[in-house]
Amino acid sequence: MATEKQLFQQINSTKNIMKITSSMKMVSAAKLKGDENRLYAARPFNKWATTITGPSTPMENEVEFANIPDNALIVPLTSDKGLCGGINSFISRGVRTMCGVLDGSGKKSSVVVVGDKGRSQMRRMVGDKLVSAATEVVTPYSFDLSAAITAEVLAAGNDYSCIVILHNKFVNSATYIQEYKVLMPMASTGDDEAMVEYEFEPDIKNEVLEDLGEYLLCSELHHALMEAAASEQSARMAAMENATKNAGEMVDKLTLQYNRARQARITTELIEIISGASAIEG
Amino acid sequence: MFAARLSSRVARPMAQRLMSEAAAPAASGNLVINFNLPHETIYDSKEVASVIIPGLAGEYGVTAGHSAIVSQMKAGVLQILHTDGGDAEKYFVPGGFALSHENSVTDITCPEAVKLDDLDAATITSNFADAKKEFDSAEEGSEAKAGAQIDMEVNRAMAFALGTTIA
Numbered sequence: 001m002a003t004e005k006q007l008f009q010q011i012n013s014t015k016n017i018m019k020i021t022s023s024m025k026m027v028s029a030a031k032l033k034g035d036e037n038r039l040y041a042a043r044p045f046n047k048w049a050t051t052i053t054g055p056s057t058p059m060e061n062e063v064e065f066a067n068i069p070d071n072a073l074i075v076p077l078t079s080d081k082g083l084c085g086g087i088n089s090f091i092s093r094g095v096r097t098m099c100g101v102l103d104g105s106g107k108k109s110s111v112v113v114v115g116d117k118g119r120s121q122m123r124r125m126v127g128d129k130l131v132s133a134a135t136e137v138v139t140p141y142s143f144d145l146s147a148a149i150t151a152e153v154l155a156a157g158n159d160y161s162c163i164v165i166l167h168n169k170f171v172n173s174a175t176y177i178q179e180y181k182v183l184m185p186m187a188s189t190g191d192d193e194a195m196v197e198y199e200f201e202p203d204i205k206n207e208v209l210e211d212l213g214e215y216l217l218c219s220e221l222h223h224a225l226m227e228a229a230a231s232e233q234s235a236r237m238a239a240m241e242n243a244t245k246n247a248g249e250m251v252d253k254l255t256l257q258y259n260r261a262r263q264a265r266i267t268t269e270l271i272e273i274i275s276g277a278s279a280i281e282g
Numbered sequence: 283m284f285a286a287r288l289s290s291r292v293a294r295p296m297a298q299r300l301m302s303e304a305a306a307p308a309a310s311g312n313l314v315i316n317f318n319l320p321h322e323t324i325y326d327s328k329e330v331a332s333v334i335i336p337g338l339a340g341e342y343g344v345t346a347g348h349s350a351i352v353s354q355m356k357a358g359v360l361q362i363l364h365t366d367g368g369d370a371e372k373y374f375v376p377g378g379f380a381l382s383h384e385n386s387v388t389d390i391t392c393p394e395a396v397k398l399d400d401l402d403a404a405t406i407t408s409n410f411a412d413a414k415k416e417f418d419s420a421e422e423g424s425e426a427k428a429g430a431q432i433d434m435e436v437n438r439a440m441a442f443a444l445g446t447t448i449a
Contacts (some may be wrong), residue, residue: 044326045318048381048389143320143393197384201353202339208354212379219391222320 004265007258011251018247024083025240032173032233034140039170039226046223049216052195056169056179059094065101068182073131073160074098074111075153075221077167077228078118080136084236087168087228090178092121094166098180099126112156114149114225131156141229146222153221154214161185163217167224168231174238176231183220186213312365313346317373317390324373324395325362333388334361334370335380346386353380357439359398360390372398374443376436403444410437410448 002010057064076095078088095111102109111129113122119133134152137145153163166180186194188206200208312329332345336358355378361370378392413433420427441448 038321041319041321041323044316044323045320045391047316047318047326048379048391051381051383051389146320147393195352197350198381199349199351201337201342201351208352211354212352215379215391219320 002257002261004258004261007254007261011254011258014247014251014254018244018251021240021243021247025237025244028233028237028240031140032230032237035226035230035233036170038140039230042223042226046219049219049223052216053181053183053220056181059166059178059180062097062101065098066105068098068102068107068109068164069161069184070107071159071161072102072107072109072164072182073153073156073162074109074129074164074166076111076113076115076118076122077165077224078113078115078121079228079232080116080139082117083239084232085239087176087232087235088115088117088121091166091168092118092125094178094180095122096125098164098166099129110156110160112153139229141222141225143218143222146225147218149225150214150218150221153217165220165224167228168235169227170230170234173234176235179227181220181224183217186216311346312386313344313348314387315362315390316387317360317362317395319395320393329365331363331365331367333363333390334359335390336360336375337380344380344382344388348382348386348388350384351380351382353382354378355380355390355392357436359443360395372443374398374401374440398443401440401444403441403446406437406440406444407448410434410441413437 074095076091078091082088099109099111109129110131111122111126112131113119113133114135114137116133116135119130119135122130122133132152132155134149137149162185163183164180165183166178168176169179170176184192184194186209188194188209194209202208313332315325315328315330315333317325317328332343334341334343335353336355337353338356339353341358342353355375357376358374360373360375362373363370373395374397375390375392375395378390381389381391383389410433413430417427417430417434420430438448
């Protein structure tokens with residue numbers, strides 16, 4: 001049983017933690033607003049890319065991972081900061097499962113990770129596949145940053161068969177889901193020629209397609225980053241709200257214990273005085 | 283193997299066509315444009331009469347029923363003619379892509395765009411001078427030199443859009 005003084009200190013420190021978590025919650029709520037606005041601009045911006053690449057796939061069906069071609073470059077988007085619930089663990093676990101499925105079917109894969117939290121988890125899980133990492137990225141995310149990350153991803157090598165972007169999608173401030181999108185390179189000739197029904201202006205399809213491909217990757221990454229940022233902020237808000245609630249419950253419980261201990265002390269003291277007095281009288 | 287390749291060849295354009303059809307073609311026979319920036323939604327599924335696009339290989343106009351085309355844009359003026367007539371709405375774009383789909387939907391995507399009226403001739407001239415200075419001092423073949431050259435070209439295009447010429 002903790003002493004009265006220990007309990008008192010514990011109550012105080014829990015109260016301080018509660019103050020921190022509740023202010024973190026408020027900060028996240030304010031930041032979420034900005035991230036949501038940026039996300040709602042990024043979604044229509046990326047619409048043109050979605051008409052070419054199609055919608056993202058939710059990560060619930062692991063069997064579908066087997067459809068990813070050999071020698072894929074997996075780009076998981078995670079956050080630099082923690083205290084935001086399970087968002088990074090979900091992504092890391094997804095990458096581990098994906099790599100596992102690909103390994104199982106004898107396919108090679110590599111990982112370029114965005115975010116410090118993802119990097120440390122990825123190094124543990126799929127360290128042999130980790131090519132490079134972009135960490136300590138500046139917040140709030142901007143198109144410049146998306147372009148820089150695109151350059152980083154492209155610098156990781158052009159000989160990959162496809163790029164898989166893996167991220168959290170913001171549904172509403174209480175829900176987010178994990179999604180991935182496979183971006184195939186756009187060939188300008190051959191059987192897999194991309195965008196056959198389109199004319200190209202200027203009439204050098206291979207060059208325009210190369211530029212378009214890089215820009216498309218940037219656009220997709222931008223959208224994905226915005227989804228990830230909004231998810232991170234909403235997850236942090238929820239996590240901090242829970243933490244504040246838990247701290248409150250703990251303070252109540254400790255206060256009860258503290259009062260009980262104090263009452264016990266007072267009772268003991270009283271008994272001592274009374275029995276002392278009665279001894280003198282007797 | 284052959285069947286698999288064939289199916290992917292057929293399936294992808296088909297999926298693309300299905301998808302672009304899903305992107306709501308114009309009911310009234312007008313051109314529909316999506317003109318959005320990363321940080322701002324300018325026009326999302328907006329019906330217009332036509333747009334004039336500054337393509338790398340020359341300016342061209344797009345109206346409803348235009349054939350499918352992918353065009354790289356150069357720094358220049360993008361004009362939007364609205365359905366209610368009137369003067370064209372002019373935007374300066376630094377480059378990007380314009381994709382006209384078969385269903386009279388045109389996607390215009392670029393990292394930045396400003397209304398032509400918001401451009402300031404004096405600032406452009408001084409920015410051009412700065413870029414030129416940097417271009418002259420930068421090492422031959424370096425990234426800084428290429429960057430300065432792009433700066434110069436964009437500023438020159440902006441000045442041109444305003445009807446002035448800077449050398």
